[in-house]
Amino acid sequence: GAGVSQSPSNKVTEKGKDVELRCDPISGHTALYWYRQSLGQGLEFLIYFQGNSAPDKSGLPSDRFSAERTGGSVSTLTIQRTQQEDSAVYLCASSLGGRQPQHFGDGTRLSIL
Amino acid sequence: QQQVKQSPQSLIVQKGGIPIINCAYENTAFDYFPWYQQFPGKGPALLIAIRPDVSEKKEGRFTISFNKSAKQFSLHIMDSQPGDSATYFCAASPNWNTDKLIFGTGTRLQVFP
Numbered sequence: 074g075a076g077v078s079q080s081p082s083n084k085v086t087e088k089g090k091d092v093e094l095r096c097d098p099i100s101g102h103t104a105l106y107w108y109r110q111s112l113g114q115g116l117e118f119l120i121y122f123q124g125n126s127a128p129d130k131s132g133l134p135s136d137r138f139s140a141e142r143t144g145g146s147v148s149t150l151t152i153q154r155t156q157q158e159d160s161a162v163y164l165c166a167s168s169l170g171g172r173q174p175q176h177f178g179d180g181t182r183l184s185i186l
Numbered sequence: 187q188q189q190v191k192q193s194p195q196s197l198i199v200q201k202g203g204i205p206i207i208n209c210a211y212e213n214t215a216f217d218y219f220p221w222y223q224q225f226p227g228k229g230p231a232l233l234i235a236i237r238p239d240v241s242e243k244k245e246g247r248f249t250i251s252f253n254k255s256a257k258q259f260s261l262h263i264m265d266s267q268p269g270d271s272a273t274y275f276c277a278a279s280p281n282w283n284t285d286k287l288i289f290g291t292g293t294r295l296q297v298f299p
Contacts, residue, residue, distance in 0.1 A: 108289075
């Protein structure tokens with residue numbers, strides 16, 4: 074497909090486990106973003122990558138959260154030692170950078186038991 | 187100073203009505219203002235965007251009004267339809283980082299037949 078792909082679409086895990094969320098951006102898009110959307114809430118910025126520049130990690134809520142982008146394409150968001158407050162929909166977006174539209178995937182719904 | 191305040195949180199109108207969603211910002215460094223539309227279970231998608239050099243922009247039934255001096259902007263949906271029922275997010279991008287978007291908290295719109 075031509076859109077942003079996220080996997081898994083749903084993830085249920087126990088408190089204290091680590092989880093990895095994957096994002097496949099649109100081919101050729103240099104910018105990749107991760108957001109968190111809690112129930113009924115807005116879009117909370119987590120981290121973004123732009124080309125070969127150092128990622129902007131200013132939105133990561135704690136050191137349990139980290140993300141990588143390999144080869145300027147696929148990205149993985151990792152949450153270590155998950156807590157119940159980490160339950161949310163995690164959205165990934167990609168764009169050509171600048172003021173070009175961000176194209177979002179449909180998200181990963183993460184539930185921590 | 188980096189927040190975008192959005193209201194109302196939810197809005198119910200009848201078909202044909204004109205729902206209005208308002209956003210306000212404080213930081214004068216913001217100079218690009220997009221609106222995103224999100225349907226349940228999907229990621230947000232760009233709807234329409236405006237820059238502060240114009241006071242109004244129309245695309246189909248969607249209009250953004252922009253008041254630079256008041257640092258406010260709003261989305262109007264003319265002749266609203268049940269298919270417009272979705273959550274709407276305003277956003278702002280600062281001139282010191284054109285890759286970045288700061289989102290409002292969202293407005294859930296329901297249009298009844």
